[in-house]
Amino acid sequence: MPVKEFKLPDVGEGVAEGELVTWLVAPGDRVEEDQPVAEVETDKALVEVPSSYDGTVEELFVEEGEMVPVGDVIISFRVGEEGAGDEAAAPDESETAGDDAEPEPAAAADAAGSDATDAEPDTPSGRTFAPPSARRLARELGVDIAAVDGSGPGGRIGEADVRAHAEGGAGGADAADSGSDEAPAPTPIDAGSGGRKSAVKKRGDDGSAEPSATTAAPSAAPEPAGRETTLATPATRKVARELGVDVDDVPTDATRDGEAFVTGDDVRAYAEALESETADSAAESAPEPSPVDVSASGDAAGAGGAAGSAAEPSASGSTDETIPYRGVRRTIGKQMERSVYTAPHVTHHDTAEVDALVEAREELKPRAEERGVKLTYMPFVMKAIVAGLKEYPSLNSELREEDEEIVLKKEYNLGIAVATDAGLMVPVVEDVDEKGLFELAAEVRDLASRARERKLKPAEMKGGTFSITNFGAIGGEYATPIINYPETAILGLGAIEERPVVRERDGTSEVVPAPTLPLSLSIDHRVIDGAVAAEFANTVMEHLEHPLLLLSH
Structure with a gap:
């Protein structure tokens, strides 16, 4: 086929x-x-x-x-x-x-600039079943991937198969050419590794495995492992410095983005193994593996880098936890970094007195419930924002620097920031100007629910022209929201609570409690002037303080 x-x-x-x-x-x-x-x-x-x-x-x-x-x-x-x-x-x-x-095996070797002898020959079936990590390890160890016997389903080759084949070479390329299957005696660093080769070793020019640093005399310093790049967190590198360990020497099976990844536990286990094996270096045979055998540390890292029973606490008595910076968290971080370092942010703060808004919502809630809708304040805010955007279109825009133009959007697609276990997601409600309060309430609730369940489609987070973040739902009054670039503005909502306000009664001023809504409007100052931002905020507040005005939109 x-x-x-x-x-x-x-x-x-x-x-x-x-x-x-x-x-x-x-x-x-x-x-x-x-x-x-x-x-x-x-x-x-x-x-x-x-x-x-x-x-x-x-x-x-x-x-x-x-x-x-x-x-x-x-x-x-x-x-x-x-x-x-x-x-x-x-x-x-x-x-x-x-x-x-x-590429096919021979083409891959040419592309990498290697000799034709390094290319992967076809297997009898015409294909080699091995994942990228196994192929990468084979290249690092100088192993012909096509000659490895796979132990997985259908002959699939794993990293352990590659290591076993490399260790079975009895001295490298020369032994492989002679067909010898005799495995070399394990060095102290390999003891108890179950056939797994430590990343601490490197291959010499003749293809043989160089002696491990831990086989040196007690007074000799460990030789570098030869790994040029190792990924590690700053905390891990600090531990390595304190223990006098080079992270490039620490064995690990874990990888991040194709590079070796070392944890603090790996460093501590390696340092303890060095100390233990230096003390026993006079012995010619391999010692019994210690509870913190370095190969065990590598296996733990390969299983995800989690701290196991062999993990030792740091000098302070605690063990730091490392979390990979990738996936949703990295996407959010890159987007925030791009926004902050691209658009000069200015944040305008103000407060709306929303007595009438609270009353309007209470009056409409029973009717919304009859239709199976939970009515929140968000639909009112969205309609008020659209009113402001129509009057001040520069806040519904995008700056295209390469084309040296500002695009004033004619659609009103509002992104609603939703906090989830995986991080912040921003589903987009399209054509807000064409939808009623109940319809908006139902759509926002549906999008927020599916965002928390990780069931949003990519298309449902595209095409936003302006964003809203409701940090008041968690607590707080004011913030400095970061613009959802390439949009040019975002509005943050504080909590609606009763706060002291000054009201005029019978010609005198008095301080009374009243429900208020704090607003935090961040703008891209390259596109929007501070005065325009203030006028936009005033328009939004006017529609929130007099919700009947929303009927005109």
Whole structure:
């Protein structure tokens, strides 16, 4: 059967990459067109990626947790008639996904600038079943991936298979060429590793594994492991400095974005292993693995980097927790950074006295409940904002610097910031000017509910022209909201509470309690002047303080 390769599609406006969170299929599974095959987290949403083909899953090219650029091949399918008998045939050039698809073994070697002897020869079936992490490890260890015996389903090759094959070389390339299967005696750093090779070692020019740093004399300093790049948090690097450990020497099976990732527990375990094995270095044979054997630390990291029973507390008696900065949190961070460092923010604060608004909502609530709608203050605020945007269109705009123009939007699509367990999401309510209060209330409630359940579609977070953030629902009066760039303004709502206000009665002024709504309006000062922002806020407040004016819109 022909094989079709499937690329990660554009799953959101302006999205360049996404984290593949979960595979919903496995090699050998039968799938239909439009059936979800994976969940990808990107653009502040968890998105299901549907298949473009009817067929059988041939191979998965990306592992769960990996960041994948849009356009990269993530999966391949065998398509065509059942029982065609050529299930394992590799696709020809007309059936592949193009230049972005994973190249054939020989082409991959040429692209990497390596010798032809480093290329992966075809297996008898024509394909090598191995995920990207296993292929990457094979390249690092100088292993011919096609010669590795896979222990997974259907002969799938894992990282452990690659390490086992590398250790079975009995000295590297020369031993492999001679066909020797005798494995070298384990060094102290490998003791108890269960066939897993420590990342501390590097391969010499002759392909042999260099001695581990821990086999040196007690007075000798550990040799560098040779890893050029290691990802670690600042807290982990601080621990490494305190213990006199180079993070590039610390063994780990965990990766982040294709690079080795080391935790504080890995550093502590490695330091303790060095100390323990230095004391026993006079012994010629490998010692018994200690409770904090470095390979055990690597296994723990490979399982997710969580602190296990071998984790030792820091000098202060506590163990820091590290959380990967990726997925929704990284998307939010990049968007906030882009906004703050691109648009000069100015925030205008004011307070609306909303006695009449509170009364209007109370009067309409029973009628809304009859229609199955929970009426909040948000629909009133949205209609008041539209009134202000129609009068001051510069707040409903986008600055396109490259074109040197400001686009005044004619649609009124308001984004509503929703706090979720995964971070802040901003679903968009379209055409607010054309909808009534009850319709807006129902739509906002539906979008907010699905945002918290991670069920929003990417299209439901596109096309906003102005945003609202209701921090008053949690508590607080004023804030400095960050603009949802490339929009040019955002309005923050404080809590509606009774506060002291000055009222005129019988010609005298007195301070009385009254419900008020604090407003915080952030603007892009390149596009909007402070005076215009104040006038817009006054228009919004006028419509909130006299809700009957909303009937005119």
